[in-house]
Amino acid sequence: MTTEYLTDATALSAQARMQGAGLRRINLKRMIRMRGPLMAFVAVMLIIPLSLAVWFFVPREYEATSAIRFSPSRQVILTNTEGTAVSSDYVTYVETQKELIKGNSVLERVVQQPQIRDLPLIARQRDPRSFLQRRVRAQLTPVTELVQVSFSSSDRNAALLIVRTVVEEYLKQATASEKVTNDQITRQLIEERDTLENKVTDLRNSVDKRRRSIGGLVTNSSEGVDAEMRSIFDNLSKAQADISTAENQAGQLESQVGQLEEIVARSKSAPEQPIYEFGIEESLSTDNAVQVKTQQLASTDARLAELKEKYLEGSPFLTAQIEARNSMEKELARSQGEARARIAQSRLELAKLDLERAKKAVDDAKTRSTNFTALLDTHTQKSLEIMQAMASVKEEEAALEDARTDLRDVQEKIRMLHIESRAPSTINVAEPAQAPEFPDYNRRLKMLALVMMASCGAGATVGLWRELTDQQIRTAQDVGYISDLPLIAMIPRTDSDKLPAKVRASSVMLRHPESISANEYRRVLTRIIYPPEGSAELNTVLITSPMRGDGKTSLACNLAAALAQANRRVLLLDICSRRPSIEQAMGLSAGPGLSEILSGSMEAGQAIRTAGHPNLSVLGPGLGESGVIGQLASRDIVGFLEQAEQMFEHVIIDSPPVLLMADAKLLAPVVDGVIVTVGVGVTTLGMAQRCLNDLQQIGTNIVGVVLNGLRYEPGGYMRDNLDNFYNYAAKGRRHEQPEYVVEASEPPRQDYQEVIIEDDDDSASVLIMDEPSTIRPKRRIY
Structure with missing residues (x-):
């Protein structure tokens, strides 16, 4: 025998060797196909007994209901200047009344009624009030003014009696708690009105007095300052600008003076050196002495050129002429040095004069700025006093307007009180207690639905467990x-x-x-x-x-x-x-x-x-x-x-x-x-x-x-x-x-x-x- 007959599947892959039975993934389709009968069996075995238990042990019930209408208009006495939105106030009021319907006070009165105590449903309860508190429901009907009071029981007559008694006891308590006579309300509102009228009079007198004390100094310009203050602002700004300009000019002139002093010193130590700063070399060509000597040197150079053509180099006459020419050139250089010194000194003196004028301009601008600043401070202090007085006047005017508004509100309340006193009550029974002729099976059906869902969940759990453990x-x-x-x-x-x-x-x-x-x-x-x-x-x-x-x-x-x-x-x-x-x-x-x-x-x-x-x-x-x-x-x-x-x-x-x-x-x-x-x-x-x-x-x-x-x-x-x-x-034959x-x-x-x-x-x-x-x-x- 040989082992040469190897195929492509000779050895297990490393991944296959690492995989174990416990690593098998859950395939939902496979689980339903293979575990479906088991899951269905478990679900059916749970659904049947639990459904029978629900059907026989969950009683059928009659739901008795009654509706109470709450009108959104209420009698309210204003004691402050803060109001509340009508919609928010009404919702809060209705929610409060819902809690009162199921509250201890109302239900305690209900339990004390003999016809309620004699009911078998109530008699066998250890704490009847807590029982009613759990079973009585009060719900606001959406988009209406109605609150529905309901109670469910297997005894139709008992449910009707409990709902009717709860509504009656609540109406008694609500009526008793809101018994306030119209005379008492009117008297309280009149006192509030008198107080507000006195307050309005005092505020009006105070405002008039403050306006007279201010006089006509207050202007109503949009900028908040008068024309005089604006002029002071303009002059102060101009003085500050002049200070800045003069200081800049003085600084530049001081720099020029320093440079010119260095140039003058340099011209004395080396007069033959040219000076190109401040246009001194350009001004040198216009000096009379320099011009004369320059012309003389030029004519000498022309004459010397003619002599060089006539005389041999080294002749005594030609040599004397050349020496005269060199002497003339030195004289020109000396004249140029003297002229440079004169021009530099002249420029230095002019710069010093300009510097003095600039410093004087700076001092003048600073003096003007100081004067305008003091004047502005005085005027500003006066303006602040005027504005503070004006602000206090405006505050008192605002308080006066608020007092007038409160007074109008109180007067309107007094008027509405007379109208509402003749209106019907804000709480009344919209629908009397009633119950359907046939019982409600909703509770049973809900329990049956829960039983079916729980049983199906248990069956799925068993199937999943079997899939994981199989x-x-x-x-x-x-x-x-x-x-x-x-x-x-x-x-x-x-x-x-x-x-x-x-x-x-x-x-x-x-x-x-x-x-x-x-x-x-x-x-x-x-x-x-x-x-x-x-x-x-x-x-x-x-x-x-x-x-x-x-x-x-x-x-x-x-x-x-x-x-x-x-x-x-x-x-x-x-x-x-x-x-x-x-x-x-x-x-x-x-x-x-x-x-x-x-x-x-x-x-x-x-x-x-x-x-x-x-x-x-x-x-x-x-x-x-x-x-x-x-x-x-x-x-x-x-x-x-x-x-x-x-x-x-x-x-x-x-x-x-x-x-x-x-x-x-x-x-x-x-x-x-x-x-x-x-x-x-x-x-x-x-x-x-x-x-x-x-x-x-x-x-x-x-x-x-x-x-x-x-x-x-x-x-x-x-x-x-x-x-x-x-x-x-x-195909096309009988399938046998x-x-x-x-x-x-x-x-x-x-x-x-x-x-x-x-x-x-x-x-x-x-x-x-x-x-x-x-x-x-x-x-x-x-």
Whole structure:
């Protein structure tokens, strides 16, 4: 055997190894589909008794009601100048009256009434007043002036009596509390009016006196100052501007004087140096002495040029003329130095005069500013006194106006009092106490609705709890939580498939090759014959499962039958010596097998038997239980598998469960591939993950996972898939399940063999075998 036949699903991913059963996410659709019956059962079992309890123990009630009208106009005595909005005052008043209706004072009077005390509903209460306070309701009807007083009870007459008595006692209390005579109100208002009239007179006299004291000094200009004050402001601003201008000019002149003093000193120490500041060099050209000497030097230069043409260089006469010329040039330089000194000194004297004038201008501007500032302060003080007096006058005028307003309000109240004294009461009964003829079932219906919602919530909670605690694999999605291995096939239960009753799962491929279960077995066949790109065909395949009952024996039998039907020579090998089942499933009795071959007591060709179908051979574990167990890790088993590969195209091995026995893990590394069968409702997520991890740790080539025993769930897609599968080839025909019969290649015989076969799911059925027979569906008769 080799291990070169690796597929793309050889090892579990790191993410799959880290995922556990407890990390399964909640799928709402799956939970409703699988836990729906449980949730519905719990909800119904709670709804029925609770609904009966509500119906019998929650009494039907009569609601008695009465309406009281509160008029928004009220008699109010003004004692201050602050008023309150009518709407806000009315709402507060009505809310207060609502609380008074349910207050202790009114209800205590109600309880003291003999007809109320004698009511059975009140007599059996330990604290009748508190009972009424809880049950009596007073509510303001929206967009009206009505307050509705109500009381609910199973006794209609008692409810009417209680509401009528509550309204009567409240009206008595409200009438008694508001009994104030018109004469008393009028007397209080007249006193308030006299006080306000005296106040108005005093304020008017005070205002006139203050105005006379102020006289005509107050002006009404928009700026708040008179023309004289404005003139002072203008002169002060001009004086301050003159100060700024004169100070700037004086500063500039002081700087010029300093510069000119430096120039004068420099001209004395170096008179020949030119001075370009303050235009001294420009003024130098206009000096008379300098002009004369410059002209003389120019004429001398012209004459000397003529002499140089006549006389030779170095002649005494020419030399004397040149010396005279140089002397004249020195005289010109001395004259220029003297002229520079005179001009600089003249500029210095002028600058000093300008500086004196600027300082005098600064002093004059400061004097004017000081005078205007003092004048402004005096005028400002006077203006402040006038404004303060005027402000006090305005305050007294405002107080006078407020007093006049209050006086008008009091006079209006006195007038309205006479009108309201002739108006009807502000509180009256708008609707007398009344109750419907038939009881109200709203309370029962509300309780029933609450019971139904609570029961449905309890059912959903139980379903969620079951979904969280259920660790069994039930769908293909569950397999994806623990592994990234491909899901090769999903085989339905025989009772969920459209198959005859009591059909054996291990014989589906032979007896019902057109069923959807057989089609799923052929999907596994496709994975073996056509592995992924880059992998070789799988010759030896080990079928195993995490636990017993997952359906691995049925998968091995049907997979071998599918390969045989594809004209491939197949050996179906059973290595489970403790619980052999392949021989029974194929209709053979127990006989020599793998243990005899490994022990050398029998050749492989002698132990291998045919299974009643062309190309299909069977080899059991043999008669010795311990012979196979001890040889699974030996070289002999590897040699036998290599020999079997020479004799057959495919070897399908049925092994014990991985988590129960180590047989499968001993043989898994030496086969071409391993297919793990997981039973729905049999294996848990943890078991399946442990199984895959154990196989992966020993370097097993796990081809994929087969999900076996899928059940029909309400709301699932399995029923639709079944209908679509069987209706595909029978479109337009009657939708009835074809019957299957065994048709022999020879004339029918009567020596059929009836064999009881047993799989690892502890169930048994009858398989009719007749070699060499073929199986085909019986034709429908219309």
